[in-house]
Amino acid sequence: AQSVSQHNHHVILSEAASLELGCNYSYGGTVNLFWYVQYPGQHLQLLLKYFSGDPLVKGIKGFEAEFIKSKFSFNLRKPSVQWSDTAEYFCAVNTPNNAGNMLTFGGGTRLMVKP
Amino acid sequence: DAMVIQNPRYQVTQFGKPVTLSCSQTLNHNVMYWYQQKSSQAPKLLFHYYDKDFNNEADTPDNFQSRRPNTSFCFLDIRSPGLGDTAMYLCATSRDLSQGHGPQHFGDGTRLSIL
Numbered sequence: 001a002q003s004v005s006q007h008n009h010h011v012i013l014s015e016a017a018s019l020e021l022g023c024n025y026s027y028g029g030t031v032n033l034f035w036y037v038q039y040p041g042q043h044l045q046l047l048l049k050y051f052s053g054d055p056l057v058k059g060i061k062g063f064e065a066e067f068i069k070s071k072f073s074f075n076l077r078k079p080s081v082q083w084s085d086t087a088e089y090f091c092a093v094n095t096p097n098n099a100g101n102m103l104t105f106g107g108g109t110r111l112m113v114k115p
Numbered sequence: 116d117a118m119v120i121q122n123p124r125y126q127v128t129q130f131g132k133p134v135t136l137s138c139s140q141t142l143n144h145n146v147m148y149w150y151q152q153k154s155s156q157a158p159k160l161l162f163h164y165y166d167k168d169f170n171n172e173a174d175t176p177d178n179f180q181s182r183r184p185n186t187s188f189c190f191l192d193i194r195s196p197g198l199g200d201t202a203m204y205l206c207a208t209s210r211d212l213s214q215g216h217g218p219q220h221f222g223d224g225t226r227l228s229i230l
Contacts (some may be wrong), residue, residue, distance in 0.1 A: 044158070044205065044221040068191060086192055090157060102148070105157040 002027035004093050006106035021076040021109050023065075023091030033074040033102065034092040035065055044072050044090065050074065061085070083115045094113050121206050121222035123134055128196060129230055135193070136191040136225045138206030147189040148219065149181060150205040164189060165211060196229045203227070 005024045013019060025031060032047060037045040048059025055067040065076045091106040119140045128134045138147065145166050150158035162171045164183045178194040191204060203226050205220040 038219075043223040044207075046220075049147075049218050083164045102160060102163060105159075106155050110155070 002031070002095065002104050004091055004106035006089075006091055006109050008109045009107065010110050010112070012112045015083055016080050018056075019076070019078040019081045019111070019115075021089055021091075021111070022105065023074045023076065023106055025074070025093045025104075026067050027093065028046065029095060032076050033065075033067060034094075035059065035074075035076050035091060035106075036090045036105075037061070037087045038090065039087045040087050046090075047076070051057070068091055081111075081113050083113045085111060087111060088115045090095075117162055118151065119206055119220050119222035121187045121204075121225050123225060124223060124228050125228075127230060130198060131195050134193050134196055134227065136193075136204050136206075138191070138222055139187050140170070140208045140220075141187070142145045142208055144208035144210050144212075145186065146211050147183060147186075148207040148209075149189070149191050150207065151200075152203040152205055152224070153208070154202075161191070167211060187198045193227075196227075198229050201227060201229045 014111045017079045034049040036044045036048050038044050044091045047063050048055045048057050048065055050067045061075060063078050065074055067074050089109045089111060092103040093102050122137045146163060149161045151161055152158040158170050160177055161175045162181055171175040180192040182190045182220040193200060202208040203224045205224045209219045
């Protein structure tokens with residue numbers, strides 16, 4: 001069974017600081033990888049996804065993530081965070097041959113950006 | 116706009132009193148999911164429908180049931196809710212392999228409180 005680990009449960013940054021949130025998964029085969037964001041009181045929204053191709057994926061709102069297969073990692077980055085990036089971030093994985101497209105989520109990282 | 120709509124947004128019910136949460140979609144996705152998300156935790160998959168085929172997760176409590184009368188609608192029924200069922204319930208949809216894999220699209224969630 002696949003599992004997803006997000007090692008940082010809480011991150012506090014000042015505006016303009018750079019962000020990197022770690023995500024590691026355990027599954028030996030091909031995976032699809034996702035980052036979702038959940039702003040306070042709102043639903044989960046897709047930030048970016050990796051299915052295949054260029055391992056450096058660019059998403060919305062200036063976020064990017066890099067898939068490093070050898071490290072089973074898919075870390076999320078943003079060069080300069082804003083107060084409006086305060087939210088909870090979830091990494092998720094599924095396997096392409098999973099007809100039901102089921103996701104396994106990491107535990108989430110709660111980001112607070114101080115103005 | 117095509118979307119996933121959950122009703123109600125907030126639900127308060129008494130311990131042991133049956134409750135039904137609803138989800139509708141205009142995306143014409145053939146897979147629908149129900150997740151439970153407790154405070155400060157990752158979403159946990161309860162079950163999903165692949166077309167009309169119901170797939171229950173092994174650790175989903177027996178008092179959680181679901182119905183999918185047609186492609187657009189899916190219901191979560193909690194027969195005898197306990198205090199531990201207080202959570203946000205998320206509905207999501209996605210395409211499956213036959214429709215071309217895609218990310219899951221989430222509704223705004225129903226925040227359920229059991230008193």
